[in-house]
Ligand SMILES: *[C@@H]1O[C@H](CO)[C@@H](O)[C@H](O)[C@H]1NC(C)=O
C-alpha cells in the first residue's frame with residue numbers, strides 16, 4: 205500500500221523538484237506507464253465508459269455501454285456504424301524503447317446471412333500521425349453467427365521510440381476503433397457490439413537507460429516516438 209501511494213505521488217514531486225534515482229525506483233522508471241486517458245466518438249459518449257488500471261499503470265481496461273451497432277428494418281444509417289477513439293497519455297522513460305502494445309477486445313455479434321460485420325482498429329501516435337497501423341476483423345453472417353456469438357479480437361502491435369532525454373518524455377497513443385454493419389438485404393438483421401477493450405504494454409525493452417537526475421534536465425533532443433506495426437491480429441468467434 206505504501207509503495208502505491210509513493211508511486212502516485214512521485215511523478216508530481218518529480219516535476220517540482222526532481223528526486224534522486226534511488227527514490228524514484230519505486231515507480232519502476234524503466235516501464236512505459238499510462239499517465240491518463242480520454243475517449244471520444246459516437247460509440248463512447250461521455251459517461252458511457254468505465255476504466256480500471258493495473259497498479260503499475262501498464263495495463264488499462266475500458267468497459268463500453270453504448271458501443272453497439274444495429275442493422276435491419278427500423279434501423280437508420282447512424283445505427284450501422286459507431287466509432288470510439290481512445291487516447292492514452294504515456295510516460296516514456298529515457299533510453300531507447302521497444303514495446304508491444306497488446307489490445308484485446310470482447311464483444312457480441314449476431315448476424316443474419318448476408319450481413320457483414322467489420323471491426324477496424326487503427327493505432328498511431330500524435331507525434332507521428334502519418335505512421336498508422338490498422339487491424340481488421342470481418343464476420344460474415346449466417347450459420348452460428350445467426351444465433352449470436354461472443355468474439356475476441358486480439359491485436360499485437362510493435363511500437364518503437366527513441367528517447368534520449370534521461371528524464372524521458374510523453375507520448376500520446378491514439379487507438380481508433382470502428383464497428384460497422386453492411387448488407388445488400390434490407391430485410392436482414394444484424395447486431396455488433398464492442399463491450400470492452402484492454403490495452404497492455406508488454407515486452408518492454410530499453411537499452412542505455414540512464415537515471416533521471418536533477419542535472420540531467422528534461423531536454424527534448426533526439427526524441428522520436430511512433431511507427432506502430434501490427435505483428436498479429438487474431439479473431440476468435
Ligand atoms: C476512470 O475511472 C475513474 C474511477 O472510476 C474515474 O474517476 C475517471 O473519471 C475515469 N476516467 C475517464 C477519462 O473516464
Ligand SMILES: *[C@@H]1O[C@H](CO)[C@@H](O)[C@H](O)[C@H]1NC(C)=O
Nearest residue numbers: 316317318389390391392393
Ligand atoms: C433477406 O433477409 C431475410 C431475413 O433474414 C431473408 O428471409 C431473405 O431470404 C433474405 N433475402 C435474400 C435475397 O437473401
